[in-house]
Amino acid sequence: MIKQDYSSLLIRILSILSPLSILILWEVMARVHIIDTRLLSSPSLILHAFIPLLLSGELLYNTAVSVQRVLWGFLAGSAPGIVLGIGMGLSPLIRSAFEPMIAATYPIPKLALMPLILLVFGLGETSKIFTIAIGVFYLVVINTMAGVLSIDKIYLDVAQNFGANRKNFYLTVALPGALPMIFAGLKLGMGMALILIVAAELSAAKAGVGWMIWRAYDMFAIEQMFIALITLSFLGYLFSLLLDALENWVLPWKKQV
Amino acid sequence: MAYEKESISVTNLSKIFHTTSGEITALQDISLSIGEGEFFCIVGPSGCGKTTLLRILAGLDSSSGGTISLKTTNVDRPINSMVFQEQSIFPWMTVIDNVSYGLRMRNIPKKERYEIANHYIEMIGLSKFTHAYPSQLSGGMKQRVSVARAFANDPEILLMDEPFGALDEQNRILLQHELLRIWEEARKTTVFITHSIDEALCLGDRIMVMSANPGMIKTIITNDLPRPRKISEIRTSLQYNQLFQSIWQILRDEVTNSKANSSTEEKSNY
Ligand SMILES: Nc1ncnc2c1ncn2[C@@H]1O[C@H](COP(=O)(O)OP(=O)(O)O)[C@@H](O)[C@H]1O
Ligand SMILES: [Mg+2]
Numbered sequence: 001m002i003k004q005d006y007s008s009l010l011i012r013i014l015s016i017l018s019p020l021s022i023l024i025l026w027e028v029m030a031r032v033h034i035i036d037t038r039l040l041s042s043p044s045l046i047l048h049a050f051i052p053l054l055l056s057g058e059l060l061y062n063t064a065v066s067v068q069r070v071l072w073g074f075l076a077g078s079a080p081g082i083v084l085g086i087g088m089g090l091s092p093l094i095r096s097a098f099e100p101m102i103a104a105t106y107p108i109p110k111l112a113l114m115p116l117i118l119l120v121f122g123l124g125e126t127s128k129i130f131t132i133a134i135g136v137f138y139l140v141v142i143n144t145m146a147g148v149l150s151i152d153k154i155y156l157d158v159a160q161n162f163g164a165n166r167k168n169f170y171l172t173v174a175l176p177g178a179l180p181m182i183f184a185g186l187k188l189g190m191g192m193a194l195i196l197i198v199a200a201e202l203s204a205a206k207a208g209v210g211w212m213i214w215r216a217y218d219m220f221a222i223e224q225m226f227i228a229l230i231t232l233s234f235l236g237y238l239f240s241l242l243l244d245a246l247e248n249w250v251l252p253w254k255k256q257v
Numbered sequence: 258m259a260y261e262k263e264s265i266s267v268t269n270l271s272k273i274f275h276t277t278s279g280e281i282t283a284l285q286d287i288s289l290s291i292g293e294g295e296f297f298c299i300v301g302p303s304g305c306g307k308t309t310l311l312r313i314l315a316g317l318d319s320s321s322g323g324t325i326s327l328k329t330t331n332v333d334r335p336i337n338s339m340v341f342q343e344q345s346i347f348p349w350m351t352v353i354d355n356v357s358y359g360l361r362m363r364n365i366p367k368k369e370r371y372e373i374a375n376h377y378i379e380m381i382g383l384s385k386f387t388h389a390y391p392s393q394l395s396g397g398m399k400q401r402v403s404v405a406r407a408f409a410n411d412p413e414i415l416l417m418d419e420p421f422g423a424l425d426e427q428n429r430i431l432l433q434h435e436l437l438r439i440w441e442e443a444r445k446t447t448v449f450i451t452h453s454i455d456e457a458l459c460l461g462d463r464i465m466v467m468s469a470n471p472g473m474i475k476t477i478i479t480n481d482l483p484r485p486r487k488i489s490e491i492r493t494s495l496q497y498n499q500l501f502q503s504i505w506q507i508l509r510d511e512v513t514n515s516k517a518n519s520s521t522e523e524k525s526n527y
Binding site for chain 1: 317339345358359391392410
């Protein structure tokens, strides 16, 4: 017992210590000019630029704009992804109608679709949300279908034997049985959404964390770029925490294994 | 038979599975009639088609030939509920939600179905686990939940596929007692598959012995050990031992035959 406590303490210390030592190393190397602060900045310079950006509300505003796009895109991609994924998992007919199409278009990098999306949806919010949605959709639909297909056949027999109608079959077997895989898809989708937001805000955006990165590039404001990057990674962390919490709440039967 | 009404009737039933390695005749020319309220046991070597027969009776598989019919007397009750051989309770539902599943499918209000479920959970001795998820249960406990789920559904016909096979001795005897008690009260038509001759003799009115490759009826034995039966007592009776011997003889021949068959098959494969 004591030995275990000791090693878990060590692990915790290490997980704080190692990023901290990298920060210190970074700062020291910047101070003694081993690295070029014009390109790689330094922790103290970044902190220095961070405070006015935070106090002016600029950072929060841009974060809020991006979060909104990510959430709408995430919803717009995952909701049809789950519905179609369940349909494809349950019905060979629906599966054979959609699977070849999805398999063929899945490998297209979603970024390559951006110009087309811009042409179709214009420069407004829709094109950004759509870009994110499409990236999320593929990951969710594929994982949901796999989740339904992985449900042990015996549970379908039980539902049939105990007289489940179509609606009950979806609600008591297909959906709960596929949920673990659906969550795997949602988590991948969230990662994809954060990648795509930066790309989507490259073109014709006037705000957002991704836009901050590109503006910092234009203005050669390295500190702001780092702040935007840190904000993105913080967002990624926050979203994964939220999804984990949601998963624990929706899948109480998974956590007690 | 001594039964007034017929509950299950099967005529010339056959089932052929088409697999990549050829055709398997799982059932061939099965004809039988099970009376209303009868406790009907099926024994036979593994692979002789017991599960297939039960699944066809439950409407989960189609037959390749012949007819079956299950009589209904009460439209409010489900025709049959099955206790599956393998692990079959939903991992994503608590014990009580699993046990009350059939009642929920029949739109019985939550309060009422939980009351019924609680009764059966107590019967299987899992009251402490009422709101636990199956991942916290042992294999035998899960099987007991599956039994309770079928009982709680109160069907006209109980179909049980080696329901106590995975249980330890004490729990098996306890549940055999409970099953007998419930059956003697409600006289539900019950088709019960087991690999234990002893279990078949303790429970059944008749015992059907099956042979494998193809799955056929070898014989049907009437088990007239007096009821109500006390599982602890009947084993000592002469009648029990005679019946045991005669079933064992048939089964032993069957098992050695199928062994011999499969070993010649193996040889011919080389
Ligand atoms: N879905 C299936 N597809 C192909 N063969 C099957 C299938 N189900 C059962 N069988 C075959 O049918 C025979 C009878 O199986 P089963 O009814 O499970 O036997 P038992 O329950 O008596 O052990 C076996 O040879 C088995 O391999
Ligand atoms: Mg079987």
